[in-house]
């Protein structure tokens with residue numbers, strides 16, 4: 242399907258220009274149906290740089306990010322956005338490269354009633370918008386454990402729940418296993434007024450079965466809030482979320498932060514190269530992909546941005562009825578074989 246430009250209000254265009262961020266809007270259409278009215282939803286993806294240097298006081302860094310992203314959400318509201326999603330660990334620098342605990346663990350907050358969740362509740366109520374807020378979570382009930390978590394706040398301001406990152410990277414400077422464990426929330430799908438949504442956090446996008454499981458649980462729109470750098474993943478970026486949209490008959494939304502973050506203490510990457518102070522360039526390029534294989538253009542590689550897309554969720558079933566990937570999936574066979582493959586005495590089915 243050809244993707245069209247979305248007409249955005251002049252007030253939003255002016256505000257984005259004044260606040261120095263990229264604003265783009267696109268529409269994914271579906272065919273009219275006889276029995277179902279269109280299920281139109283507007284989704285906003287926000288990508289941004291950190292605001293203050295990484296050695297500024299923790300609370301000042303968080304507050305500055307709240308202010309910046311809050312202003313961008315206001316513009317999203319002018320554009321009629323129903324669901325907004327922020328980038329991975331949006332309230333902090335992506336400091337996991339350093340392997341230092343302090344002060345980075347101080348950015349962790351309660352998913353249920355931390356400072357950031359309370360901020361998102363205000364946004365949700367003010368703009369009647371579902372807010373997907375990926376944070377570093379501190380779970381006080383379980384010994385102060387840290388998790389990489391997306392909090393989903395409904396448009397009436399209730400915390401609908403949370404989804405923890407299932408797959409932890411062990412690649413390049415992504416030393417995230419130093420900070421938190423693989424998530425234990427499975428593949429939750431959140432029923433919102435605007436559709437069923439799920440959150441597959443960053444490195445989970447390399448795992449087709451992770452996308453599949455959100456889809457099996459009924460997700461119509463899967464967000465992929467990320468933090469990833471150019472030298473590592475840029476060739477994969479345009480393909481993975483797009484392929485997941487095709488394979489799972491759903492919309493996917495890939496979001497990446499922008500900028501280069503500088504850390505006072507240098508760190509090494511375990512590759513024999515010199516110690517350094519930065520992670521590399523987070524290349525933004527956030528985009529939305531549709532089940533028919535079409536996708537929006539990406540946001541900037543270097544600038545903060547808001548991508549607004551309007552989609553008719555009826556497209557999911559229309560594409561499913563054409564291609565039948567769900568119907569032809571041999572899940573029972575895979576489940577049976579996978580069950581055997583995870584046993585320690587597994588013998589691969591190789592005929593000699």
Ligand SMILES: NC(=O)NCCC(=O)O
Nearest residue numbers: 410415443444468469474
């Ligand atoms: N944040 C994160 O999981 N990054 C891993 C690198 C990648 O998946 O591109």
